[in-house]
Amino acid sequence: MGSLKSFEDLYSKLFRIKASDSDTVRNEKILNILLIVLFFINILFVIFILFITGFRHIEDPELMTLITISGFMFLAIFIIFIVNRYTSTSIASIFFLLFLIIIIISSDRPEELVSxxxxxxxxxxxxxxxxxxxxIASTIIATIEIFIIRIIALLYGLPVSIPSLFVLFFISLIIWFSARTLNNTMSFLSKSRKKYERAYQRINFYKDIFTHDIGNILQNLQSSVDLFQLYWNEPKKVEDIKEILNIFNSQVKRAEKLITNVKRISDIEDERTKIKNVNVLSILKKVISQINILYKSKNLEINLSSYKERNILVKANDFLLDVFDNILSNAVIHNKNTPKKIMIKISEVLEKNQEYVKFEIMDNGVGIESSMKKKIFERGPIKIEAKRGIGLGLPICKKIIDLYKGKIWVEDRIEGQPNKGSNFIILIPKT
Structure with missing residues (x-):
């Protein structure tokens, strides 16, 4: 069963063309299909030759020549496949087309080739x-083929069929125009598909908000109204009524925050191309100052350790402030310890030839369970049983960091001990 699944995965990766594939991936798979077709044609050719001769004249020079040519074909197919798989599809395609032209030249008589x-x-x-x-490669290849035909004609002293050369070049122009039109159409369809996918995701996102978050707020308000009506005429329930009014107030604030977050997401999507160089150290220090003022009574300790003291530039925008504000606020709110400690470490890392500025935001709070470490960045009707109620905040953070082509994830502050606090790690491309 496992081997069958592995085969299906390999088949999907190498040959199955999907609507979501990029042009490069699609061309790679098309070339793989052509190579595998040639491979089996070559196998059938060898079997046919051996079957016709009855396996008796293996040492016949002509038969040996055919088998040798087949061997070279297998080798060429293998080399092109390796180039296509591990280097460049464009280079592999050029090798493949040269290979086809060589097959055409070697499989027909000179008279047939030039006539x-x-x-x-x-x-x-x-x-x-x-x-x-x-x-445009169609006209280039046709020009090369016409040149080859002229060379063959000169070498063998044969007359060239000028009309056939004209037809070949005219066909290449038609193919060029058709392929360009098809490429433009596919590009338009791909962009339209992505556009409608984003619209569909946005509709589902807002539907989830109204069915889950707004519904939850309305349910809490309705329960409070019912209790308020029950206690209205009872003087002894004044304290309970005050508590109900506090619930009213908190739910209204919750709704306001939800609306702000939804608007923020819309703004983020609209700002998709407006990435600039920002001094991340300045932004982070501003957020730390705001957090210290906001939670002045919380016995809070925030320590910042940076590999540079000023002017750390990254490719981001002003939304980065929201990311730091959200993570630091959660680190304070969901921390019952005294004092509440937050340690921020800034360093440089290199991943896949890209330099990043790395932020580690560690706290001594309640931590996040291992099963929730990925889910807290997702937006959906997920019932989160973790100790930290995140809401829309971290999905927004993830969306912002993705906008910067960065990365964000969470680990245990102390490996293997999720209840000892969290370590939020952010990578943002360095300028």
Whole structure:
């Protein structure tokens, strides 16, 4: 069962073309399909030759030549596959087209190649080149083929069929125009699909907010109204009535915060291209100052350790303030210890040739259970049983960091002990 699943995964990765595939991935899979077709054709050719000869004349020079050519074909197919898989699809496509042209030249007589009777064979690389490389490649390949035909004609002293050369080049122009039109259409459809997918996700997002968050607020308000009506005429319930009014007030504030967060998400999406160089140290110090003022009575200790004392520039925007504010606020609110300690460490890291500024925001709070470490960044009707009620905050943070092409995740402050506090890690591309 496991081997079948592995085979399905391999098949999907190498050959199955999906609507969501990029142009490069799609071309890579098309080339893989063409290579596997050639591979099996070559196998059938060898089996056919051996079957016809009855496996008796293996040492016949002509038969040995055919088998040797087949061996070289297997080798060429393997090399092109490796290049396509591990280096560049464009380079692999060029090798493949050259390979096809060599097959065409070696599989027909010179008279056929220059007279126009092999026109269909010459057209095949022209068609494939327009899709595997670029539409304009069709005319380039046709020009190269015309040059090769002229060389063959000169070498063998044969007359060239000028009309067939004209037809070949004219066909290449038609293929170029058709491939370019098809590429533009596919690009438009891909953009439209992504646009409608985003719209669909946004609709589901707002639907979730209204069915889950707003519904929960309204339910709390309705329960408070019912209690208020029950206690209204009872003088002894004055304290209870005050508590009910506090609930009213807290739910209204909760609704206001929810509306602010939803608007923030809309603003983030609108600001998708407005990334600039920002001094992250300045932003972080501003947030720390605000948190210290806001939670002055909370016995709070915030320590900042940075590899540089000023001017740490990253590719971000003003929304970065929201990220730090959200994480630091959660570290204070969901911490029952005294004092409440937050340690912020800033360093540099290199990942896949990209330099990042790394932020580690560690607290001594209640921590986050291992099963929730990924879910807290997701937005959906998830019933979170963790000790930290996050709401919309961290999904917004994730959205902002994704906008910067950065990364955000959470670990245990002390590995293997989630109840000893959290360590939020953020990577933002350095300028």
């Amino acid at each position: 126009g009777r092999s026109l269909i064979s010459w057209v095949i690389p022209v068609i494939l080149g327009s899709f595997l490389i670029k539409p």
